[in-house]
Amino acid sequence: MARLQVESTINGETKEFLCDADQSMLDVLRDELGLTGTKEGCGTGDCGACSILVDGRLVCACLMLGVESGGKSIETIEGIADKDGLHPLQRQFLENAALQCGICTPGFIVASKALLEKHPNPDEETIRYWLAGNLCRCTGYDKIIRAVQDAAAEMSHPA
Amino acid sequence: MESYSYAAPNSVSEAVALLSDNASIGRQTQILAGGTDVLVQMRGSGHTPRAILDIKALVETNRLEVSAEGIYIGSAVSSAVINENQQLQEALPGLLEAADLIGSTQIQGRATICGNLCNASPAGDSIPAMIAASAVCDIATATGTRELPVEEFVVGVGQNALQPGEFLLGLKLPMPTPGTKDAYLRFTPRTEMDIAVAGVGVSLTLKEGVCTAARVAIGAVAPTARLVPEAANALVGTDLNDQALADAGEACKAAASPISDKRGTAQYRKKVVAVLCRRAIALAHQRIQGA
Numbered sequence: 001m002a003r004l005q006v007e008s009t010i011n012g013e014t015k016e017f018l019c020d021a022d023q024s025m026l027d028v029l030r031d032e033l034g035l036t037g038t039k040e041g042c043g044t045g046d047c048g049a050c051s052i053l054v055d056g057r058l059v060c061a062c063l064m065l066g067v068e069s070g071g072k073s074i075e076t077i078e079g080i081a082d083k084d085g086l087h088p089l090q091r092q093f094l095e096n097a098a099l100q101c102g103i104c105t106p107g108f109i110v111a112s113k114a115l116l117e118k119h120p121n122p123d124e125e126t127i128r129y130w131l132a133g134n135l136c137r138c139t140g141y142d143k144i145i146r147a148v149q150d151a152a153a154e155m156s157h158p159a
Numbered sequence: 160m161e162s163y164s165y166a167a168p169n170s171v172s173e174a175v176a177l178l179s180d181n182a183s184i185g186r187q188t189q190i191l192a193g194g195t196d197v198l199v200q201m202r203g204s205g206h207t208p209r210a211i212l213d214i215k216a217l218v219e220t221n222r223l224e225v226s227a228e229g230i231y232i233g234s235a236v237s238s239a240v241i242n243e244n245q246q247l248q249e250a251l252p253g254l255l256e257a258a259d260l261i262g263s264t265q266i267q268g269r270a271t272i273c274g275n276l277c278n279a280s281p282a283g284d285s286i287p288a289m290i291a292a293s294a295v296c297d298i299a300t301a302t303g304t305r306e307l308p309v310e311e312f313v314v315g316v317g318q319n320a321l322q323p324g325e326f327l328l329g330l331k332l333p334m335p336t337p338g339t340k341d342a343y344l345r346f347t348p349r350t351e352m353d354i355a356v357a358g359v360g361v362s363l364t365l366k367e368g369v370c371t372a373a374r375v376a377i378g379a380v381a382p383t384a385r386l387v388p389e390a391a392n393a394l395v396g397t398d399l400n401d402q403a404l405a406d407a408g409e410a411c412k413a414a415a416s417p418i419s420d421k422r423g424t425a426q427y428r429k430k431v432v433a434v435l436c437r438r439a440i441a442l443a444h445q446r447i448q449g450a
Contacts, residue, residue, distance in 0.1 A: 021163040021164050022211070048265055063199070065194065134263075
């Protein structure tokens with residue numbers, strides 16, 4: 001079977017790639033485009049490690065076909081920091097020690113970015129419900145919640 | 160070896176033609192909307208390569224209309240999109256609370272309630288809520304469209320009434336009249352991302368304090384979600400007093416034929432479905448009074 005040719009915007013850049021009809025977006029990012037920041041945890045949409053934004057909407061890359069990204073704008077963890085440095089969320093995850101092994105971290109940061117775009121000042125309950133689809137087996141979540149709160153504060157009152 | 164193929168037609172006639180072409184060469188078609196069930200199933204054992212037909216490029220499946228004439232929710236419209244729709248929040252709070260119970264933020268970004276319906280799990284949360292809200296399936300066929308009430312669409316565990324060559328275009332729902340509200344409650348051991356032990360969807364209409372119409376549907380307590388007319392009959396003509404609620408709860412219990420599994424015994428599920436029924440009625444009643 002011939003591979004499919006797809007063109008999509010990845011982190012602001014137009015990319016063309018070839019993929020199989022049944023290849024997930026996660027496998028396309030990691031294996032075809034070399035963007036290995038997006039992690040595979042469960043591969044069944046339970047853990048959120050592969051969270052990406054598709055036209056601004058938070059989704060699991062493991063539950064989307066690569067071919068479905070045609071014509072869409074995809075944002076991954078690699079697109080979060082800008083030329084001036086880390087995103088406030090990335091900085092606050094470091095400041096709060098909100099990660100240990102790190103496998104869940106890209107997913108948490110992408111999911112938290114989507115949260116802060118929708119709710120710039122979320123309370124703890126809102127954060128916990130929004131991030132219920134991101135599993136972390138190291139931190140116990142408290143530090144992650146604090147990192148998101150600190151990033152929200154920093155983003156609404158830039159120093 | 161046979162491999163997967165992918166097509167995303169942009170007209171219904173093209174989609175229906177592809178279904179029929181695939182069938183004529185003995186190739187299985189997999190309809191793809193949100194994909195949150197399909198992609199997991201594709202990785203399961205026993206799943207054979209097939210022709211994937213993505214229905215998200217169709218105008219019809221992307222329709223989301225809320226007007227006095229009625230409501231239409233296309234089969235490609237994600238839960239996240241319907242949950243953000245303010246008109247729907249006012250018109251069908253129960254259907255939206257059911258959709259909002261399914262999966263994480265990530266899942267809701269892709270999943271569709273029509274997919275939840277087609278997947279036909281006994282515990283599909285949106286299905287009792289759809290039945291309570293009198294939703295009707297708008298089905299594309301080789302010759303046009305046909306309609307089927309949601310309570311007749313699911314025919315068994317994982318089985319729906321779609322015939323070869325058909326797919327679900329969307330749901331048609333009546334716009335609730337003033338004095339009509341819905342509610343959906345389920346019980347799960349965990350508050351987020353769990354599978355229902357039991358669920359109840361209700362829609363009530365009140366005129367001057369008296370219930371003039373009701374629909375009650377139960378989920379996760381039988382092979383398919385079920386409409387329970389006996390529960391509705393217990394409510395109509397009453398002022399929704401405690402006895403009426405208790406009678407409706409007992410009717411749900413009688414209509415349930417649950418299994419025992421790790422989430423709960425059959426006996427427990429029957430007890431819980433009666434409790435949920437009473438609480439869902441009280442919630443819908445509150446919503447009517449609050450309006």
